[in-house]
Amino acid sequence: MAEINGGDSTATATDDRHAVTLNIEDQTHTTCCCPSVSFIQKLIAEVLGTYFVIFAGCGAVVVNTDKDKVIGLPGISIVWGLVVMVMVYSVGHISGAHFNPAVTIAFASCNRFPLKQVPAYVTSQVLGSTLASGTLRLIFNGTQDHFAGTLPAGSDIQSLVLEFVITFYLMFVISGVATDNRAIGELAGLAVGATVLLNVMFAGAISGASMNPARSLGPAIVSREYRGIWVYMLGPTAGAISGAWVYNIIRFTDKPLREITKSASFLRYASTRNRSK
Template sequence: MAGREDGGGGAGAMEEGRDAGRQPRYESSEDGGGGSDRCSGGNDMMSVQFMQKIIAEILGTYFMIFAGCGSVVVNLSTAGTVTFPGICAVWGLVVMVLVYSVGHISGAHFNPAVTVAFATCGRFPWKQVPSYAVAQVLGSTLASLTLRVVFGGATAREHFFGTAPSGSDAQAVALEFLISFYLMFVVSGVATDNRAIGELAGLAVGATVLLNVLFAGPITGASMNPARTLGPAIVAGRYRSIWVYVVGPVCGTVAGAWAYNLVRFTDKPLREITKSGSFLRSARING
């Protein structure tokens, strides 16, 4: 769900995968800045590079859901063999592995909420958001279909691997907001700030997912990701409280991204920052 722009050692891959120096790109790195209108010709919606990004998002989301939700199904169908801590570890590890695998291609979002959050900060082109979101939901749905086929029809009825609140919807949406905020705050730090330790980006994001699932899993399922919830829901036809897993993660990730923009370090004096029409924009571009 997160990575760095040029893989493990570069800067800002969660924003968008890129082939630095060989093709025009959307300026989204820490030293690039720029708004969503600075998208160059290299991001043509019909280009080979863009199609590669979409395929990477489909495959990445597919394997994330297949492994993560697969661990849930196996645990349910084998009387708890995997265990809850094991499920948490699977989610964290699969996210970490996939960040290092395709972060340099697509940015390794695997999450419509993350894509939207980057777009609101001007670090991802808005015109690519719908394509990314469709790819992510498609990957999740295909993975859910695969799990249903592999484990039989009983998966949809007895071994539901989607997410549903164990308490009230209000409690669930608040918790999803908080854990999504935390996830995106970490992602923004390791993916948009060149001073972060790039080689550890995947590890940091994977560990954050693991901690969130460990903490919030028993209450909400710790989705943090509309695609993670929508795929299993579509396959099983179970849409109870589905709005919780759209509103909570999207609002949480947007807030988390902007919160990091607020604390992003800048060595400019306050009087110079406030000359800008937007303090947040100035802090983002000049930090």
């Protein structure tokens, strides 16, 4: 969900210069029809990361439904936020911790992720989500079998607009904390997890607060429940792309803040004036 590592050929949370080295490394494998070991490791990290995110988040939803709302919406929100944060810190340095096809597509649209790797990443994310949903279906079967996916509580348009807005918000935060080297990259996981928590808290009761096509598609495949699925394919994808591009518009420079302050003429003038006094 967050691009915090130097493992992708994209911008990193701490130093965008790493992307140059990784671009060169990726190009060395273009003549081979077999994927590199490092790329396979990234895909495995995406499968596992998405699996645990969906298992914990959807598991909270299922337990809450089965046990008379014992967890509640605030509890579900906390679970989603914490599991995203934990998995970002766990495998972010390996795969970038996308866990979300909308995030991967948004990064690719801004040239911050190789377009040719998008299908493999998306497939891995959907696979992880489907496996997690299948595991929950096996654990909670019979009378405990509850749909862990997302369904619009109101109209499809209402949920579509809400999914667009909250995913825009999420991707805007991701772009700020995880791709801008002026931000504090070590806090990327915390910021992204907190954003997920906030979005689930106020949007969960209306649209399910998916923000992630894989999160909705996995349970839908396992339960064969596809009502309103287009909402969760279109809304988050469009929202993520828009959020990434809007942040790129306000990203006026790629220089770190310390370099901006050193080169700012008004700061140099103020410093010179103070020394003269």
